[in-house]
Amino acid sequence: MVRGKNILIGITGGIAAYKVCELIRLFQKNEANVKVVMTPAALEFVTPLTFETLTRDKVFIEQFANVEKKPEHIALCDWADVFVIAPATANTIGKIANGIADNLMTSLACAFKKPFVLAPAMNTGMWENEFVQQNISRLKNAGYKIVEPEEGFLACGTNGTGRLASIEEIYDTVEKLFSEKKYLLNKKIVITAGGTKENIDPVRYIGNYSSGKMGEAIADRAFELGAEVVLISSVPFKKPYRVILAVTAKEMSEFVKQEFRDADSLIMAAAVADYRPFEAAEEKIKKEDVEEITLRLVKNPDILSEMCKIKKDGQNILGFCAESENLEENAKKKIIKKGCDxxxxxxISRKDIAFSSDYNEMILIDKNLNIRHLKKDTKKNIASELLELVYDKDN
Ligand SMILES: Cc1cc2nc3c(=O)[nH]c(=O)nc-3n(C[C@H](O)[C@H](O)[C@H](O)COP(=O)(O)O)c2cc1C
Structure with a gap:
């Protein structure tokens, strides 16, 4: 439901700018309050007069207006419940993805911490540009909702992907943000992410290929669903929830123990090294002095097993396992041995999913050995499905 919500619409300098009048009308018809911000380039395509008439308010364009009271980009950030940029040009997308704030719209975007929706529209060549796609991925990974452009006839006279998504689709994306049940509200969820690094000396370590993306996606989604999230990660993510940097297995073990005490759930998505060097050299080992090195490795704490042993009634634990053969059989053995829920x-033998990829596919086994197959999808969507299966969203 968008009724009573404050929707800030951003219009950038793309040919699809004229379509946004319909979006504004749709929000208003559903009793939302709308304000409009435009980039200076957008003025080349549509006039503020139309939007002033539709919103019965001024249109915000000037970066340096009203600074003596409260700067506009702060006042509008306070006011808005959601920021929707439609159409979003390649230029503005690039600026937002890189923290550039050189006009009112990008300054607002930089300061905005609430739900953010971007509906890109551009020529196919621009949309397919490697750097535009990198910026889009970056924004998606940081939690921005991207309403993907459609394929069709474009204003430049060609057919291809780049046309602004339908007004209904943009509207539905915003509506879903407000109607989604926050079924993890009042739950504290501790999530681990990334591969641990076990020092050999101050510059070398034993590590693995885990990127932390799966744990990050789960943490982002749990946060969206209202949970109090603590992400314990070997990768230093910057997030609107608590992130604790834990580089080694020992550090991770300590933080997990501390945080799990009063938590509802633990999700162990990190790839924790099974072994570490018995002793890390204090100074860098010089190759001139040493012809051959034999590393003696000792076992790291098995965080998952330890937490399963101390878990109290009402707490649940989801472990991860990476297998290169006999996936189902090995996973079943592991859940029985560790005692997790x-x-x-x-x-991990597949190159198209898991380690470092933005995609994943997995099986989820519960303690009664029921199996669910989560089909190949983005880690973000897999995270969403995983949380739905583990938590009862109707309760
Ligand atoms: C006729 C015309 C149409 C344009 N259409 C688009 C478009 O649909 N998408 C886009 O990303 N850029 C488009 N551009 C380029 C942008 O206007 C240009 O990158 C501008 O700097 C965007 O500024 P802004 O992001 O601050 O609004 C177009 C340019 C012209 C001259």
Missing amino acids: YIAAND
Whole structure:
């Protein structure tokens, strides 16, 4: 429901700017309050007069207006419940993805911490540009909702992907943000992410290929669903929730123990090294002095098993396992041995999913050995499905 919500619409300098009048009308018809901000380039395509008439308010364009009271970009950030940029040009997308704030719209975007929706529209060549796509991925990973452009006939006279998504689709994306049930409200969820690094000396370590993207996606989604999230990660993510940097398995173990005490759930998506060097050299090992090195490795704490042993009634634990063969069989053995409530198993022999990829596919096994197959999808969507399976969203 968008009724009573404050919707800030951003219009950038793209040919699809004229379509936004319909979007504004749709929000108003559903009793939302709308204000409009435009980039200076957008003025080349549509006039503020139309939007002033529709919103019965001034249109915000000037970066340096009203600074003596409260700067406009702060006042509008306070006012808005959601920021929707439609159409979003390649230029503005690039600026937002890189923290550039050189006009009112990008300054607002930089300061805005609430739900953010971007509906890109541009020529196919621009949309397919490698750097535009990198910027889009970056924004998606940071939690921005991207309403993907459609394929069709474009204003430049060609057919291809780049046309602004339908007004209904943009509207539905915003509506969903407000109607989604926050079924993880009042739950504290501790999530681990990334591969641990076990020092050999101050510059070298034993590590693995885990990027932390799966744990990050789960943490982002749990946060969206209202949970109090603590992400314990070997990758230093910058997030609107608590992130604790834990580089080694020992550090991760300590932080997990501390945080799990009063938590409802633990999700162990990190790839924790099974072994570490018995002793890390204090100074860098010089290759001139040493012809051959034999590393003696000792076992790291098995965080998942330890937490499963101390978990109290009402707490649940989801472990992950990465297997390169006999996925189902090995995952079943692992859930029985560790005693966790769920195990999510990834097939790491596949190059198109899991480690470092933005995609994943997995099986989820519960303690009664029921199996669910989560089909190949973005880690973001897999995270969403995983949380729905583990938590009862109707309760
Ligand atoms: C006729 C015309 C149409 C344009 N259409 C688009 C478009 O649909 N998408 C886009 O990303 N850029 C488009 N551009 C380029 C942008 O206007 C240009 O990158 C501008 O700097 C965007 O500024 P802004 O992001 O601050 O609004 C167009 C340019 C012209 C001259």
